[in-house]
Amino acid sequence: MRFRNNSNTQKSSIAITQLYHLNAEAMSHTIPLVDLRAQYVAIRADIDSAIQNVIDTTSFVMGPAVRQFEEAFAAFCGVTHGIGVSNGTAAIELALRAVGVGPGDEVITAAHTFIATAEAISNVGAKPVFVDIDPMTYTLAPAAVAAAITPATRALLPVHLYGQPANMTALMQLAHQHNLIVIEDAAQAHGATWQGKAAGGLADIACFSFYPGKNLGAYGDAGAVMTNNAAFAEQVRLLRNHGRRSKYVHDLVGANERIDTLQAAILGAKLPYLAEWTAKRQALAARYHSLLADAEIVLPTVAAEATSAWHLYVIRTPQRDQLLSFLKEHGVEAGIHYPVPLHLQPAYANLGYQRGDLPVTETVADTCLSLPIYPEMTEAQQDRVAELIHIFLSQKS
Numbered sequence: 001m002r003f004r005n006n007s008n009t010q011k012s013s014i015a016i017t018q019l020y021h022l023n024a025e026a027m028s029h030t031i032p033l034v035d036l037r038a039q040y041v042a043i044r045a046d047i048d049s050a051i052q053n054v055i056d057t058t059s060f061v062m063g064p065a066v067r068q069f070e071e072a073f074a075a076f077c078g079v080t081h082g083i084g085v086s087n088g089t090a091a092i093e094l095a096l097r098a099v100g101v102g103p104g105d106e107v108i109t110a111a112h113t114f115i116a117t118a119e120a121i122s123n124v125g126a127k128p129v130f131v132d133i134d135p136m137t138y139t140l141a142p143a144a145v146a147a148a149i150t151p152a153t154r155a156l157l158p159v160h161l162y163g164q165p166a167n168m169t170a171l172m173q174l175a176h177q178h179n180l181i182v183i184e185d186a187a188q189a190h191g192a193t194w195q196g197k198a199a200g201g202l203a204d205i206a207c208f209s210f211y212p213g214k215n216l217g218a219y220g221d222a223g224a225v226m227t228n229n230a231a232f233a234e235q236v237r238l239l240r241n242h243g244r245r246s247k248y249v250h251d252l253v254g255a256n257e258r259i260d261t262l263q264a265a266i267l268g269a270k271l272p273y274l275a276e277w278t279a280k281r282q283a284l285a286a287r288y289h290s291l292l293a294d295a296e297i298v299l300p301t302v303a304a305e306a307t308s309a310w311h312l313y314v315i316r317t318p319q320r321d322q323l324l325s326f327l328k329e330h331g332v333e334a335g336i337h338y339p340v341p342l343h344l345q346p347a348y349a350n351l352g353y354q355r356g357d358l359p360v361t362e363t364v365a366d367t368c369l370s371l372p373i374y375p376e377m378t379e380a381q382q383d384r385v386a387e388l389i390h391i392f393l394s395q396k397s
């Protein structure tokens with residue numbers, strides 16, 4: 001773990017003067033964790049015409065915008081098949097069902113993630129097996145995965161957390177050795193890369209969420225499954241639409257998990273901007289790194305093989321809860337992703353995990369803090385976040 005020394009601790013009198021100034025400023029502006037309105041205002045004409053087009057054609061379910069977006073996003077991810085679905089949780093569930101994971105199977109995943117990752121495993125009747133994460137990247141630790149493989153293991157479900165791909169070289173190698181399927185949870189990683197290849201095309205099948213606050217966000221719920229495997233793609237297409245190949249013939253028992261045409265149209269209008277938005281997030285992350293270089297906090301680390309899509313910029317400090325309150329008092333909406341790891345959630349008490357079972361996960365959950373980051377964030381807003389962190393730390397030292 002890297003703890004940085006605070007070499008330029010400010011004197012507390014200066015800090016108090018700054019606080020008065022910042023308090024006054026905070027009354028007039030808050031800095032959100034993500035600003036969906038600023039993004040809409042910037043691309044209003046594209047969004048409005050995409051929505052109006054769906055209304056004009058009244059193709060509300062499985063209209064042409066669905067296939068158009070699926071093809072465009074598959075190309076963006078460098079894969080041959082894209083299937084739009086109702087949300088990211090459904091994407092994982094349908095991917096698991098499509099590759100044949102079901103009752104009696106174990107799926108190895110992270111406990112430091114949003115609950116949807118594990119819920120999908122449980123909802124297909126399989127058992128989530130939680131393993132620890134790497135202390136630098138916060139993604140699945142390949143050695144922990146290797147140690148958890150049993151004869152019942154069918155799949156690995158790495159999460160590209162905060163926008164950074166998991167160690168896909170090591171995980172794909174393990175999967176190859178043990179004949180396992182690998183499913184990417186890329187819900188936070190639109191536009192991230194591992195060894196130059198885009199997230200979504202790094203394993204057997206991949207799942208995305210387009211929840212509004214995601215790097216590519218719909219105006220409601222939406223998700224997608226991406227794969228190069230034609231048979232898996234066909235299964236997901238059937239499963240999301242009542243097992244239907246034609247209107248009145250149902251080949252299997254599926255579900256209604258289709259992406260909404262309006263959402264597909266909105267996502268199609270936003271997709272051309274995604275690379276530029278990712279570059280802006282990357283520039284903001286680099287700027288946070290330099291603004292906070294001297295602060296006594298742990299800054300995020302990106303593996304040499306990866307580029308992060310910087311869905312979240314997550315720092316760590318043992319004083320996380322106090323820093324979160326301080327930032328909130330001064331108009332900065334920071335967040336915690338995620339305070340209670342999945343192996344300690346009441347919903348998974350039946351699995352029998354105890355505190356202490358996943359020490360890195362638990363330490364990260366106790367100390368992580370997500371700072372605001374979104375493409376429309378201004379340098380002045382970012383300066384203020386960094387300044388507040390410096391003031392907080394100088395008061396504590």
Ligand SMILES: Cc1ncc(COP(=O)(O)O)c(C=O)c1O
Nearest residue numbers: 087088089114116117187209211
């Ligand atoms: C890592 C991760 N997996 C899965 C999901 C589920 O996506 P959704 O909310 O679209 O169901 C999310 C987002 O909410 C997520 O962050």
